Amino acid sequence: MSAISDETAPAFRLSMLINDTRYRSLTFQAIALLLLIIFMAYMVNNLISNLSAAGLNISYGFLDDPAGYDVNQRLIEYTSQSTHTRAAFVGILNTLLVAFLGCVTATVLGVIAGVLRLSGNWLTAKLMAVYVEAFRNVPVLIWILIFGTFVTLSGGPPRQFLGDDPERSMFLGAFAFTNRGLHMPSIVTGSSAVAVIMIFLVSIVAAFWWRYHVKQTLYNTGKLLPGWVFWPILIVPAILTQLVLGNPIGLEMPDTTANRFNIQGGLLIGKPLIALWLALSVYTGAFIAENVRAGIQAVSKGQTEAANALGLRPNRTMSLVVLPQALRVIIPPLISQYLNITKNSSLAIVVGYADITATLGGITLNQTGRAIECILLVMLFYLTISLLISAAMNVYNKSVSLKER
Amino acid sequence: MKKSVLLGALAVAGLAAGSAGAATLDDVKSNGVLKCGVTTGLVGFAAPNASGEWEGFDVAVCRAVAAAVLGDGNAVEFVPTTGKTRFTALSSGEIDLLARNTTWTFSRDVDLGFTFVGVNYYDGQGFMVRKDLGVASATELDGATVCIQTGTTTELNLADYFRSNNISYEPVPIETNAEAQQQYLAGACDVYTTDASGLAATRAAFEDADAHMLLPEIISKEPLGPLVRHGDDQWGDIVRWTLNALITAEELGVTSANIEQMAGGTDNPEINRLLGTEGELGAMLGLDAEWARRALAVSGNYGEIFAANIGEGTPIALARGLNAQWTQGGLIYSPPFR
Numbered sequence: 001m002s003a004i005s006d007e008t009a010p011a012f013r014l015s016m017l018i019n020d021t022r023y024r025s026l027t028f029q030a031i032a033l034l035l036l037i038i039f040m041a042y043m044v045n046n047l048i049s050n051l052s053a054a055g056l057n058i059s060y061g062f063l064d065d066p067a068g069y070d071v072n073q074r075l076i077e078y079t080s081q082s083t084h085t086r087a088a089f090v091g092i093l094n095t096l097l098v099a100f101l102g103c104v105t106a107t108v109l110g111v112i113a114g115v116l117r118l119s120g121n122w123l124t125a126k127l128m129a130v131y132v133e134a135f136r137n138v139p140v141l142i143w144i145l146i147f148g149t150f151v152t153l154s155g156g157p158p159r160q161f162l163g164d165d166p167e168r169s170m171f172l173g174a175f176a177f178t179n180r181g182l183h184m185p186s187i188v189t190g191s192s193a194v195a196v197i198m199i200f201l202v203s204i205v206a207a208f209w210w211r212y213h214v215k216q217t218l219y220n221t222g223k224l225l226p227g228w229v230f231w232p233i234l235i236v237p238a239i240l241t242q243l244v245l246g247n248p249i250g251l252e253m254p255d256t257t258a259n260r261f262n263i264q265g266g267l268l269i270g271k272p273l274i275a276l277w278l279a280l281s282v283y284t285g286a287f288i289a290e291n292v293r294a295g296i297q298a299v300s301k302g303q304t305e306a307a308n309a310l311g312l313r314p315n316r317t318m319s320l321v322v323l324p325q326a327l328r329v330i331i332p333p334l335i336s337q338y339l340n341i342t343k344n345s346s347l348a349i350v351v352g353y354a355d356i357t358a359t360l361g362g363i364t365l366n367q368t369g370r371a372i373e374c375i376l377l378v379m380l381f382y383l384t385i386s387l388l389i390s391a392a393m394n395v396y397n398k399s400v401s402l403k404e405r
Numbered sequence: 406m407k408k409s410v411l412l413g414a415l416a417v418a419g420l421a422a423g424s425a426g427a428a429t430l431d432d433v434k435s436n437g438v439l440k441c442g443v444t445t446g447l448v449g450f451a452a453p454n455a456s457g458e459w460e461g462f463d464v465a466v467c468r469a470v471a472a473a474v475l476g477d478g479n480a481v482e483f484v485p486t487t488g489k490t491r492f493t494a495l496s497s498g499e500i501d502l503l504a505r506n507t508t509w510t511f512s513r514d515v516d517l518g519f520t521f522v523g524v525n526y527y528d529g530q531g532f533m534v535r536k537d538l539g540v541a542s543a544t545e546l547d548g549a550t551v552c553i554q555t556g557t558t559t560e561l562n563l564a565d566y567f568r569s570n571n572i573s574y575e576p577v578p579i580e581t582n583a584e585a586q587q588q589y590l591a592g593a594c595d596v597y598t599t600d601a602s603g604l605a606a607t608r609a610a611f612e613d614a615d616a617h618m619l620l621p622e623i624i625s626k627e628p629l630g631p632l633v634r635h636g637d638d639q640w641g642d643i644v645r646w647t648l649n650a651l652i653t654a655e656e657l658g659v660t661s662a663n664i665e666q667m668a669g670g671t672d673n674p675e676i677n678r679l680l681g682t683e684g685e686l687g688a689m690l691g692l693d694a695e696w697a698r699r700a701l702a703v704s705g706n707y708g709e710i711f712a713a714n715i716g717e718g719t720p721i722a723l724a725r726g727l728n729a730q731w732t733q734g735g736l737i738y739s740p741p742f743r
Contacts, residue, residue: 363555
């Protein structure tokens, strides 16, 4: 008899925004977001009104003006008459160079130190522990200064090498380490150098195809073709072309007689780069060593024992069984160490290295007085490069992570 | 709770930043202390002495302004600034006055929005080298490695000079004078370049000062002077006329020794106007009549300050040269107190 009453939802009342748990969290989030927007708007408005009160405005016109200053390490052509934009690019390339070199050497150092720290050899393990603790627990700025001073003091003045009758002669007639950096021969390319380079590129492809072919043959037929043929394929054609074409790719030796102050010509790896590169590598290497150790220890002991039972030698156990599994644990923290190297390279100016912070965020900022504009650009650069490194490393991480089926 | 405290603090900080830039004189008076930007340490110009008190040629300007405005030459909070931080510190209101051997240039005056109130030292950029390099002139520096303080006009002058003489160099950018000194002494660079006065001050601090020399070339004009923010003309006038008072006092022979006696009244009406016994000059500035007397009482007139900090009797041993009074053939010249 009685009609089944419909369970209609109660009409929405405003008080439900606070009292009803379904809406409450949304309400609070909306309020928080609103407050945040008001706060940010206030700060931006404050900035703009203060800038206009001081008669300043945000303008990027200065980027096209001549920079007017010189930079000591230029990977692209640059003079004091180039624009501020070009100076910024010189800085960007210097940052990328030291970050790349730092990441490579820090990884090598870190993997070696991390593996050795787990070594059964007491002395080796303790030495690595000392390395990790000493470098990890002193700020990187201090290490950069220490390495800067160390490099300056360990090399003599370049005058020792200069003149017709120098106090010291160059190592092998081509290398000289002074307190300005490491002088070495540079590569100069003649007109037909392109041919040599093309041949070399083709031989790289061919060499790797050979390696692939050896593997396939081994898996398919069980026959082991000679693997060492890889190296002749790689280098012999290029060397032959070089000889046939009459040495289009040559070396330019450092010249000790051209100038009274410095060794001229050749390639100079500057003291600032050496100091910064070493400092960033050994500092971050200590962190990576700990990541590697954690990764290795995360692999169950049974894996090692199983590998041993199969008769694998310790180094093959490490490279074939333990490390591939450990990589899954190592890669994510490794990404943040790479980001750290890139960001820490902004301390470059303490050893006089011209990175982006020193050119755009330093000299340009000073000479133009456009502090906000320059810092915004520098922030944008570091943000972009960090996100790119993250993205690339995440792709790699996906490739080594456990394939779940 | 924590978040709201943080937000509150940020909002207050924002408001405080918003209120800066009004009347600097009122701010200084209500703070009871003058915030003066100086170098991080350049002996003779601004450096803490053995007992930690700041002293030097630029410091004396700060103290004179503090004495004129607040009545106490020690009511100064010295804010050390680098070549890089000095302008931001001034335009943000962190300091009221910048007296940091700063070169007066068009773009700093016009584009950065500062007012240079005068020149307290006429300088020029020079080069320092080791004597045993056997260099006699800057034109022989082709290929040299040069230490420069980054963020200064010297960086641009250097690039211009070498380019116009068609010679090359390798720059080593350095942040502070102390670091540049260390790099130069370690042989990381062949040449150190900055204002000639700064080179003399740096060389004076060397253990083997005689093994180094300044090259004869002065490659730029570097008029150094104190500066304030644009837009507060009253404050600019106070600093300008305090500096002029120091200069005029030397010209008129008012020294820290005879100032008490002269303040009793003299036959020279300009001295009387300067020291406040005649006319209303102090009131026009918004100060009392004795402002200049107090400013002069701290460390004497311009000549006394020069002699005590950087003059020939000090290790820095700079001759007056361009910085002599106009009556002595120099460029130091104050408009009249009238």
